[in-house]
Amino acid sequence: MIRSCYIIDDELHGIEVLAKYVQQTPGLELIGTETDPLEALRKISTKEIKPDITFLDVEMPELSGIELSYLIRDKTEIVFSTAFKNYAYRAYDANAIDFLLKxxxxxxxxxxLDKIYAKKNTAPIEPVNNFIFIQPDNKKNHLKLNTDEITHIEGLSNYVKIHTQSEKVYTIYTSLKLILEKLPPSLFLRSHKSFIVNLKFVEVINGNEITIKGNHIIPIGGFFRKELMNKI
Known part of the structure; x- marks a missing residue:
């Protein structure tokens, strides 16, 4: 199940951080951002935008995040974000799922996110099959590919290259984010903004590089290092 996300923050930097997190997380889709809380209220109230999860800044002009939350909390799950920890008790009083301190x-x-999934009594990602169907080179036929044969995936502009244990490489027109959602999360994760790796084939991690079976060298992006090390 893909959950739609909306970010409301009067500071662009706050939006950029959360937008990056949403876009790199399987199972989430960013459907909009807004710096004006009154405009956000209009969009949600008129159902112009229907978010499952709203990330809401507390300190905003004209209408605070706390005030806005009382007006939209029956339409979306709310996660507050702020640089001021003294707002925490008011956030929970507003029945927010969580309170993120900048x-x-x-x-x-x-x-x-785990708190949201626990409340809904669902897993973050629905069970994933051990195979995917792909359309190599944008052809009409669909090819069934076992996921345990995939060693790594490389993102290139608006398409990706899927590398396999047999050294076959398939080019398909999609994004890394979309294909990652179809893969078993216990094995596949992004090591870099341009690469997904299958942990099953990782042989060596040395500095900022991963050696994949077959002597393929994959870079590790600083942003993805912590998740990778936690996974292994």
Missing amino acids: PISYERFLQA
């Missing part, structure tokens, strides 16, 4: 780490962001 600067927000990705790990803390994921903890907030």
Whole structure:
């Protein structure tokens, strides 16, 4: 199940951080951002935008995040974000799922999601099959590919290259984010903004590089290092 996310923050930096987290997290889709709380209220109230999860800044002009939350909390799950910890008790009084203190780490962001999934009594990602169907080179036929044959996936502009244990490489027109959602989360994760790796084939991690079976060298992006090390 894909959950739609909306970010309301009068500061662009706050939006950029959360937008990056949403976009790199399987099972989430960013459907909009807004710096004006009154405009956000209009969009949600008229159902112009229907978010499952709203990340809401507390300190905003004209209408505070706390005030806004009382007006939209029956339409969306709310996660507050702020640089001021003294707002925490008011956030929970407003029945928010969580309260994120800026600067927000990705790990803390994921903890907030866990609370939402626990409330809904669902897993973050629905069970994934051990195969996917792909259309290599944008052809009409669909090819069934076992996921345990995939060693790594490389993102290139608006398409990806799927590398396999047999050294076959399939080019398909999609994004890393979309294909990651179809893969077993216990084995596949992003090591870099341009790469997904299958942990099953990782042989060596040395500095900022991963050696995949077959002597393929994959870079590790600083942003993805912590998740990778936690996974292994």
